Amino acid sequence: MTDLKDLQKICSQTRRDIVRMVHAVQSGHPGGSLGCTEYFVALYHHMMDYKAQPFDPDGKNEDLFFLSNGHISPVYYSVLSRAGFFPVEELATFRKLNTRLQGHPTTHEGLPGIRIASGSLGQGMSVAIGAALSKKLAKDDHLVYSLHGDGELQEGQIWEAAMYAAANKVDNLISTIDANGQQIDGSTDDVLAMGSIAAKFEAFGWDTVHIRKGNDMEAVIAGLEEARSKTGKGKPIAVIMETAMGAGVDFMAGTHKWHGIAPNDEQLAAALGQLEETLGDY
Secondary structure, eight states: OOOHHHHHHHHHHHHHHHHHHHHHHTOSOHHHHHHTHHHHHHIIIIIOOOOOSSOOTTOTTSOEEEESSGGGHHHHHHHHHHTTSSOGGGGGGTTOTTSSOOSSOOSTTOOTTOOSOOOSTTOHHHHHHHHHHHHHHTTOOOOEEEEEETGGGGSHHHHHHHHHHHHTTOTTEEEEEEEOSEETTEEHHHHHOOOOHHHHHHHTTOEEEEESOTTOHHHHHHHHHHHHHTTTSSSOEEEEEEOOTTTTSTTTTTOGGGSSOOOOHHHHHHHHTTSOOOSOOO
């Protein structure tokens, strides 16, 4: 576990990594990555029990994480590298041909920390359920975490998986919804309003936790710890985490416009001016 100030420093460096990676190749998804920074840092530097090296793809006797909305790979790659899964310097290869850090995570390159290819939205919860059930069969009491975008909940497979998880009492699963209210074409309310996400999961038989300040490290940790306390009680756990897309960079925050747009040189300089270099740039 890492103390709060150190976690916040990691967040600042992670955000620097995100904007630099996307800028370097003028391609990628900075908005959702910036918005989920506190979640990823809390997960990998405070919550999960895992071993970075040597990396075991099977994840026996350790907590597992599955990223369903794979387009936010910049934050995932940054946090994995800073947690020791692979060299930080490899972040400079993001989205370049024949490298391990592709725009959406893949498995055939053998990048440590990546257990599934993701990017086709709606599939990650099904995978996480399978892993959670496998742990139950193996008498492994570790937990499985997954992350999903709120726009991703418009995929029907999510609700098939949610129904299955509740019916089969997959109570070692914590699925977090990044509720930033934005998706590629605009606000989620404008594209396809979903009403209360918590009410939907509860209707499907899940227990829920609400993190109202998803870009506040203390709130994220408290919410995830509450979710962990609810495991083992017969229900899967859904964490509804309210974030701001683009959080940490003022001109990117709260809008869908930075979902998949890279900053230019001037915008990069402005963003980096708001983000302290704490661990050293790659």
